[in-house]
Amino acid sequence: MQELETNWEFVADAVMGGISRGRIANQVVDGRSATRLTGMVSLENNGGFIQMASDLKRDGSGLDASNWVGIEIDVCGNDEIYDLRIRTDDLDRPWQSFRAPFHASAHWTTVRLPFPDFEPHKTDNVLDPAKLRRIGIVAVGRVFQADVAVSDARLF
Incomplete structure (x- = not known):
């Protein structure tokens, strides 16, 4: 396995006029240091x-993960479904990504998402693991209270 260096930042639908709100914080969650995403997802205003x-790299360039099977994350949440999203150097629009849903149980769990499980969104491109650039944990698509923490992310 190879640990991924993460420097999480918060992004919300306000960039499109939405009114969802939330935040991220570095916290100890159930005994582990983690980055925690909390907030309320709203469908109002698009x-x-x-x-x-x-x-995945500090300079924003691509990371070659072609020798790996997928991405593994250690998560703890509120028993909701979230997306793990990948962006690659092949995507040039902010709404394009490769997506895989996962369940964030109330206890720390390791979630393994093989690259073939990621579905393309608003792109005809095929996921090329040799060109990974960015990952995201996303609460999306329905009104709900988000609460998900990630302690580690790695290639497996």
């Missing part, structure tokens, strides 16, 4: 998401 996202 909104519908809050997210914590991280470039």
